[in-house]
Amino acid sequence: MNLTSLLQARAAEDKPVRVGMVGAGKFGSMFLAQVQRTPGMHLLGLADLSAQRARDALERVGWPGERYAAADFATALSQGSTHITEDADALINADGLDVLVEATGNPAAGIRHARAAFRAGVHVVMVNVEADALAGPLLAREAAAAGVVYSLAYGDQPALICELVDWARATGFEVVAAGKGTKYLPIYHQSTPDTVWGHYGLSPEDAKAGGMNPQMFNSFLDGTKSGLEMAAVANAAGLTPPDDGLLFPACGVDDLPHILRPSADGGRMPNKGVVEVVSSIERDGRPVFRDLRWGVYVVFEAPDEYVRRCFREYGLHTDSTGRYAAMYKPYHLIGLELGISVASVALRGEPTGISTNWRGDVVATAKRDLAAGDMLDGEGGATVWGKLLPARRSSTLDALPIGLAHNMRMKRAVGAGEVVSWADVDYNADDPAIAFRREMEKAFGNQR
Structure with a gap:
């Protein structure tokens, strides 16, 4: 009962753990459902590319409107309410923030937000496994150097x-x-957003009515x-x-x-x-x-x-x-259990999982024959799927990580089932996410 007692003590002292979250999708919404019921925890702010989507998520899980009507972070801090914003950087740098929950699912955004949080002296709970698989060991090293905790998200597997x-x-x-x-089933590796619903026993119309994203669900399947x-x-x-x-x-x-x-x-x-x-x-x-x-x-x-x-x-x-x-x-209860990570990093200084080695890498693998000029469409798309390999093999193959295989154009043909390499695609080496990943490969290459 250690976390419970620590949270209760913070509640009694009126010094709750102040949390900010970026991303108001399904995982984030499940956390929202529970954080409002957790003594000693205060959602200071919620950032999303769409402020209305964030409001809809809060309403959907039963938050009273007055709880998220704060005009700015200072008001949210003083009143114990929540400020909604489309500016993730403003949330990360808000006074009083203790823990950032990164739940966007976008690997480049996840890396950017985590590094900004480290600079601000804020702990990070990384729901965004795409970002962790891409460069988790280097993120963990930067967090340690900044004196904060970087953690995998409890509730996720x-x-x-x-x-x-x-x-x-x-x-x-x-x-x-x-x-x-x-x-x-092996056939799932060839699944595309156009074929995914048949594997789930749904019609495209039913899936659309339910607000289900075919590319996201295809990444679960393939x-x-x-x-x-x-x-x-x-x-x-x-x-x-x-x-x-x-x-x-x-x-x-x-x-x-x-x-x-x-x-x-x-x-x-x-x-x-x-x-x-x-x-x-x-x-x-x-x-x-x-x-x-x-x-x-x-x-x-x-x-x-x-x-x-x-x-x-x-x-x-x-x-x-x-x-x-x-x-x-x-x-596993996904975001409903996420508070364990938030409390652990804030109150015990302990992650619920942290990438300290580079042992596994997820590489872009062709779903079909790819020709020069084809555009890759990333995780869950129609062109490539992410195959887990030992990092030593990925390095030998100079494999392109699935987390970066989006909006990259093929320079040469790659056959179905083959791994796509960096040499097979056009890319901008100065892109921050690409540069960070390449830095991670160099820093942890001797730990394979």
Whole structure:
């Protein structure tokens, strides 16, 4: 109950943790639903490219209008209310701000906002996994130099996986594999925004009526989002992706210790210490029994016969040898749980996951044959998807990260299924996001 008591103390002292958030999408809206109910926490400001969208998000989750009518940040600070703005920089530099939640989903914007927050002495909770996968280790280094905390976002799967990994290691277990579940078939890698709704069982009309963005939902389906999240886990937990990308084995919770043990012991993993995503459907489309579609897991190993016997005595489900076991969490609550990160960084100075190594990289991979002159349309688009590779392989290939593969024109042809390299595209080396990424590659290249 440590965070609860710390928040209650701040509430009693009338010194709440003051939070600013950039981005009023689904994740952000879920946080808005709960922050208003959290004693000791005050949403000082909300920034979005559309102020009306921000107001709509607050109204949708039940905020009274007077709570977000503050004319400026000074008024919001003195009255305990919230100021809405379209100027993210003004929010970042507002007096009294303790923690910035970056929830835009745009990797270039995420890097820009985080670095501005570091300069302002503000902690950052990075919901924007796209930005973390692109340059998280360098962002973490800059935050440390500035004396602030940079953190993955609790409620999102990477931070929850890191929590399970930390639990296993802190209790003396070796981590064999860690990851999450999703719905996956190999054909999904070729999905485009024009075909995505059929895979979800929706009509384009129904999806449009629900305000659903086809490119965003396609990134969930085509493997890109899974790659980005597992890159964040690999880089934060010191784990390694499979050499040729995620395998997405069909696997339910009862089979985690069996399928995710090393291949030398009869499993599917190439070695110990890997990240992997398990599918909730078999390759022929049948549902997996007791699937983990919405959850996270860690597989760990008993070091000796005494511990194996303890596993048996306390009913832990293991593989047939009793050597490998798993812990899992069946659900994650996205932004509803984000307050854990905000409280942790502000009150304990601890991140809920932080990228300290460059182990995994998500590279642009052609969905179809690409010709010279074709324009790449980025994450969830029709031209490329994001494949997770070990950073050492990505570096050898001089691969283009998926987070930058937007509005770049191809200089030469690349076949379907092939990785797109920096040499294959025209790009502006002076673009701030590109320059920061290239700096990260140089700074962390020896940690692969």
